[in-house]
Amino acid sequence: MTENLLWPPRYRQPTDLPDIEAVPLADRGLPESTYALLSRAATLWPERTALTVLPEAARWREPARRTFADLLADVHRYANLLRELGIRRSDAVALMSPNCADLIPATLAAQLAGIAAPLNGGLSRDYLHELLRRSGARVLITAGPELAGGTWETAQALAPELDAILVVRPTGAAGEPAPLPGIEGVRVGYLDELASGMDSSTFAGDPPRASDLAALFHTGGTTGIPKLAAHTHANEIVNAWAIAANSVLDADSVIFAALPLFHVNALVVTLLAPLFKGQQAVWAGPLGYREPALYGQFWQIVEHYRIAAMSAVPTVYAVLAQCPVDADITSLRYAAVGAAPLPAAVRESFESHTGATLVEGYGLTEATCASAASLPDTPRPDAVGQRLPYQQVKVLRPGTWEELPPGETGILAISGPTVFAGYVVGRDEHGYVLDGLGKLADGWLDTGDLARIDEDAFVYLAGRAKDVIIRGGHNIDPAMIEDALLAHPGVTAAGAVGRPDTHSGEVPVAYVTLAPGAETTEDELLEWASDHMPERTAVPKTVTVLDALPMTDIGKPSKLALRADATRRAICEALAPFRGVEVDALIEDGTVVATVTVPSEVDESEVKGILGQYAIPSRIEVRP
Known part of the structure; x- marks a missing residue:
């Protein structure tokens, strides 16, 4: 690796971008894979703390810790177990669990032995069955009854599609674990126990290459059942490097992580990026930012662990802006925010309350994670950030796809080394069959978002060309809500949209028309939607009955x-x-x-x- 070219001399001003890109990306000497990245960290800083994982907010002083050498050893053990179970380079390993100390090395091990396929256990079982089918995963790493009872029940329901279920325990779990039930035809056991005899010094198989698939991330369900977006090791490595390259944070900076590992931000921003500089990541408990008790302890956690940076959605910062600062939080250099529009009042209240800079970013699963990021020293409040190094952005006129000049608004398109390989649409004798499904053209990704770009390559969002509803950073497909309401015998048409909300950014609401003579009320329709919704976050807050749904001039x-x-x-x-x-x-x-x-x-x-x-x-x- 060409270490002397790995990092740019400076990356903290808008004018630094051309200097960074003057060195070709291929000359940077980036690691070949996420495994190579971890191996480099364990070689350079074997005894430095890599992970500090909190069991829960109330026990934040009782973390489980792993050094970089420990982390690599666990990844070797888990990956060798997966190999023993038959996992090879083109095989997916599903992971469905709240965050815990063992899930982090398990995710990296899945990328070493095969391909990681993280799942949101909160999705409906029908969705999870379909995602398992598309991924072809026959091994599931999942939370056991001690960690998440509901997830464990779901895992057992998925058992007929699996060959093995490997169970992770809560962070810091003590004593003998509860016996696991036998499931005919499925190997069931605790991950750490089954891997205890595996070689921790090396991986028995061939390491992955840059072009190999590293992960299959479901997209959040913006068009019906979530799609599976395929990321290569190169996708993840380049994106993590671009985030780590920011020279505001040094090797001693501590990163706070609390987003779930089925989200690309958690993987790329708070797991992979810190590996580049040997930074410590402090991980919250299994509920992450959804644990109410975390907020009462948060500023003390920042002081104790000297947190320098964090990443969250606007709703988190809206809550933190109301939490009394009862500790020394001068270590907090900046807080990154993305996944949903940032209200100006949230920015102002958080920054005045904490003295820390709130910086926006922009990204999507199809571009691995992040494509634009703000610079803490030179914030531009109206922008979601400057494009990241080696990625390119442009705006296109809707319909004609003509490229528009700086300052004009159109469809945002992205190209470069982080654009995903495609969606999984099937498998053949060579592995996964991938297709851009209309999102890719000549290497450019159609984001579906409206934006303008200035002369310094800063991106300014101007709304969404797609109708996805973003509730607290979570994407909700309106078709899911509409289909549930259209199943009601009295409903003839349905439309779901996002309603502005001070806490979640927006929440789903629905509008319907009824058949002549239909005897139902708005409250009854709301109850119907709740009973028929495959995802709880998608249940509309209100259902409004109209005489007719509004139409465009051409009848849509x-x-x-x-x-x-x-x-x-x-x-x-x-x-x-x-x-x-x-x-x-x-x-x-x-x-x-x-x-x-x-x-x-x-x-x-x-x-x-x-x-x-x-x-x-x-x-x-x-x-x-």
């Missing part, structure tokens, strides 16, 4: 009009205490803009403060 359903109505209702509800305030939601250049008219006796600043809690454009007009 108008989701924009529904979003405008949902926006108007949300803002009306928020501003209800102010007498005489009028709210409208207008569609301007494909974006919903909340327009609020206030009488002169109403305090305009109070209204502005409420509007600032929503990640939507708005304006205020004062009525004499």
